[in-house]
Amino acid sequence: MSETPLPAAVGPQDGAAPPLLEIADVTMRFGGIVALDAVTFSVGKGRIVGLIGPNGAGKTTLFNCLSRLYQPAHGDIRLNGGSLRRCAASDIAGLGIGRTFQSPALFASMSVLDNVKVGAHARGRNGPLTDALTLPSSRREEREVDQAARAMLAFIGLEDAASRPAASLTLAARKRVELARALAARPLLLLLDEPAGGLNHQEVAALGVLIRSIRDQLGITVLLVEHHIGLVMSLSDQVVVLNFGRVIADGPPERIRRDPAVAEAYLGTRH
């Protein structure tokens, strides 16, 4: 895998510009189990940040806190300095956080194109009344949504599948449609939950290219949960390692690779 240097990624993480996403002291408990224990890290604007850790480390739990599906017991999550504590789950997309799910959560009965159009919901203004009467303004918005959705499908390379039922696609294609759907909201930050899960070698390579172009061409910051270490290391500007709900390492991939604590978490202690 070629590691071409990316101009947007260079420069120290704590530069002059404030980070896009700050996760500060987030703690989440399920009954007696501490799923997240004072998790703190931040994601700079325009970066690809990998979030790794063994199974059960709390990666998806953290994503669900970011999506406001879970309410953390302590701590705060800030996007562009604004706290998300008081937001509903449905406010998050409008604020600029898009996400994909571990197993693609497409709307199975809809066409591929309609799935992507739902992605543009947060940016739309049409209400039930303007829809019912089909005012000129709502027609215009529909046209724009249609164009944007087709452009997103072209971006992920699936424009030919626009009118196919979403349920009929392969896993790799469904994952791509889910990406296009998240991108249709024009997010500032994209959360990807194991995008490479279940993909073959060739598909993973193509996914890496796509994620990089999401950042480079669309200027979207990416937070990536992934088990495919090769992919994470080749894409990320910064890698955060979780183990048992705690951040055990946070830094550029070269440093994470050499970190003894990370090796221990993955391979166990040497006796």
Added chain:
Amino acid sequence: MEKSVIGATFDAPAVDRYPAPNAGTQRWIAALGLIALAVVLPFVVSKYHVFELTMVMIYAIAVLGLNILAGYNGQISLGHGGFFAAGAYTAAILMHRYGVPYWATLPPAALICFALGVLFGLPALRFEGPYLALVTLALALATPQLLKYFDNWTGGQQGINLTKPLPPHWLVIDRDRWLYLIVLAALLLAMRIAANLLHGRTGRALVAIRDHPIAAAALGIDTARYKTLAFGTSTLFMGVAGALAAIVIGYVSPEGYNLFLSLSFLVGSAVGGIATIGGAIIGGLFIEFVPNLANDISDAAPWAIYGLAMLLFMYTMPQGVVGSLGPWITRSMRQIRAQRAAFAGGDEEHDGKGRTS
């Protein structure tokens, strides 16, 4: 080069391109033909059949309303007869007590039923699937008793008799055919509004909530708001249908709005195609004609025949008549078009426009 890598992972063949440019025009011509047929129909059938067809269209509006909630949004209601009754009594009370002209009772019936639906939809947010069905079942069971209880408004057991409205004097048709045309106009308007609503941002949100509520919320859809809205819109259609039924029948009484009516709407919805707009008409036909047909076949066990008819429909067309036949017709049309295109491509001398077959 990067682009080609992206494209390479999509291995499934792309069978479906965008529809042919003239498909929209063809659909419009088909729709206008059907509307013309519906306008002519009452003048070629007997007066009793005119009444029956009017009731078919009223039931179609009701089924359409239920489809918005149950089909598109996935909330099953067994109690929509209650909202149909609310619409019917709103019209009856306004006409009988306050002398409101029949046509002016439709907007208040719609608004009152919308408000009732929103009020009922708010607690319904806490119930999913079968639990919501049970809660709404209670509404269906209570409706006739509630109507009897408020007897100084509803006329109790006796109900309310209404005088059937007359057509405007410059129009030389009888009142049944006049009512047929009014109900036809209401049905067409209802179908148009439903189609507009369901094919836009709102409709996509409703289906998204049905298919995957968590993903819908993550994309910014306020699920509680849209589910309540679906309830209110659905009961608005019910209210209009109920008011039209009161006007057309000229009579309302508590026993007409029992549990069976609520169940009929759901049966009509399932038979016609639960998440379709055109299926509502099939549903209306089923509700109006199948009980009578069953009675004609066997007056000893009509409901066994009714059940058999339901089984037959659901077994042969599990997606409902429109839901099952619609995709089949679209596929056949596409094949015909492809064959025609291949045929036209074969001899290049002709432009292929003037062909008829």
